[in-house]
Amino acid sequence: MRSLLAKATRQHTRNHNSRLVLRVIYEDEAISRADIARKTGLTRTTVSAVVNELIEQGLIEETGAGQSSGGRLPILLRVVHESHCVAALSFEDTQIVGALVDMRGGIQRRVSVPLQGYRPEDLPGYLTQLLDDLTADPAPHILGIGLSMPGIVDPVRGMVRRAVNFGLVDTPLRQLLQDQYRLPVYLDNAARLTALAEYMFGDGAASGNLVVISIGVGVGAGIVLNGALFSGDGFGAGEIGHVVVADNGIRCNCGNVGCLETVASVTAIVRAARRLATDPSSRLRSLASAAAAIDFNTFCRALEEGDDGVAGIVTEVGRYLGIAVAHIVGLLNVERIVLTGAIAALGPPLLEAVKTSLARHALAPLAAMTRVDLVPERHDAVLLGIAAMVLDHEFGLLRLDSQAHMQH
Numbered sequence: 530m531r532s533l534l535a536k537a538t539r540q541h542t543r544n545h546n547s548r549l550v551l552r553v554i555y556e557d558e559a560i561s562r563a564d565i566a567r568k569t570g571l572t573r574t575t576v577s578a579v580v581n582e583l584i585e586q587g588l589i590e591e592t593g594a595g596q597s598s599g600g601r602l603p604i605l606l607r608v609v610h611e612s613h614c615v616a617a618l619s620f621e622d623t624q625i626v627g628a629l630v631d632m633r634g635g636i637q638r639r640v641s642v643p644l645q646g647y648r649p650e651d652l653p654g655y656l657t658q659l660l661d662d663l664t665a666d667p668a669p670h671i672l673g674i675g676l677s678m679p680g681i682v683d684p685v686r687g688m689v690r691r692a693v694n695f696g697l698v699d700t701p702l703r704q705l706l707q708d709q710y711r712l713p714v715y716l717d718n719a720a721r722l723t724a725l726a727e728y729m730f731g732d733g734a735a736s737g738n739l740v741v742i743s744i745g746v747g748v749g750a751g752i753v754l755n756g757a758l759f760s761g762d763g764f765g766a767g768e769i770g771h772v773v774v775a776d777n778g779i780r781c782n783c784g785n786v787g788c789l790e791t792v793a794s795v796t797a798i799v800r801a802a803r804r805l806a807t808d809p810s811s812r813l814r815s816l817a818s819a820a821a822a823i824d825f826n827t828f829c830r831a832l833e834e835g836d837d838g839v840a841g842i843v844t845e846v847g848r849y850l851g852i853a854v855a856h857i858v859g860l861l862n863v864e865r866i867v868l869t870g871a872i873a874a875l876g877p878p879l880l881e882a883v884k885t886s887l888a889r890h891a892l893a894p895l896a897a898m899t900r901v902d903l904v905p906e907r908h909d910a911v912l913l914g915i916a917a918m919v920l921d922h923e924f925g926l927l928r929l930d931s932q933a934h935m936q937h
């Protein structure tokens with residue numbers, strides 16, 4: 530019993546050390562064994578042993594010599610990013626997209642299946658088809674399978690609690706795929722995964738805290754606290770789109786009246802634009818054949834052409850988003866909040882409106898220290914977020930801030 534325990538402890542230490550070493554190499558791009566020992570506090574002997582293991586697994590390789598500080602030129606090590614991939618599946622409105630994403634966020638292979646005429650009983654067949662295509666030879670080592678699902682997702686149990694569009698209620702998706710593919714399986718929702726992607730592959734956040742609000746047809750946020758995704762007790766953290774902000778608003782899909790989504794989303798903007806187009810002086814009239822033909826692109830063009838009514842709608846949307854941002858600042862005091870999604874196409878006029886509203890609705894010193902960025906919608910944000918989720922679980926690569934090294 531005691532020797533079993535000792536063995537388990539050794540195994541754990543080895544795993545812990547190899548994660549630590551891998552993370553340092555991953556962050557530094559090219560680093561010597563001596564510098565790894567210095568950064569991690571591990572002995573040189575331990576570092577050498579761990580490095581040999583990682584080289585054997587194909588995860589890292591030696592890459593030329595570095596700068597000498599007097600003696601022999603040190604050999605540098607780097608991560609072989611293409612050696613391991615995540616099989617990522619993103620459930621979208623009209624299709625399921627699958628991709629192999631490498632350790633640096635590079636898309637190595639891409640497949641998709643359209644959802645016309647989708648029935649819930651089709652799902653297992655679709656998943657098998659996508660995963661078989663992704664993992665067909667020649668494929669790199671697959672680290673795990675990650676999924677993004679709209680709706681309420683329980684990432685701890687790997688369950689889809691409720692995904693209305695896909696007809697899934699309390700579906701144990703992890704169990705189903707794990708049994709079939711013998712690989713680790715992780716899932717979460719798109720807004721949270723978009724936040725992870727920004728944290729890991731975007732500008733991130735120096736403090737390890739970041740909130741990303743995705744605004745498209747719907748509105749949702751992802752919250753990263755101390756370098757980890759925060760899901761909430763009921764896995765609903767970040768569902769700010771359905772907080773009521775307009776007293777006399779219109780009815781939302783969720784059944785309530787005046788949700789943030791009904792006044793500050795692409796859908797809300799198109800609705801407001803079509804109403805504005807009844808004004809004969811609106812530029813929108815010359816850009817579309819009829820009010821019903823006005824879409825988000827028409828709106829963006831009218832904004833670029835300097836239409837006052839359109840600019841007024843942007844200010845109003847920014848005002849509501851600024852109130853939402855003020856609540857986040859008051860609750861969490863995070864140093865960076867990112868707005869992204871299709872709405873980012875509105876550019877500086879929207880960002881200015883959000884900042885003005887934030888200044889009016891939050892405590893001045895807190896508002897002043899918060900950096901609000903508008904980040905253009907990244908085409909593959911959700912796929913990258915899925916990769917970040919699996920890399921975090923399997924290799925502990927998510928906490929990229931230097932302080933995280935010091936915690937053990």
Ligand SMILES: [Zn+2]
Binds near residue numbers: 770781784785788790
């Ligand atoms: Zn709602």
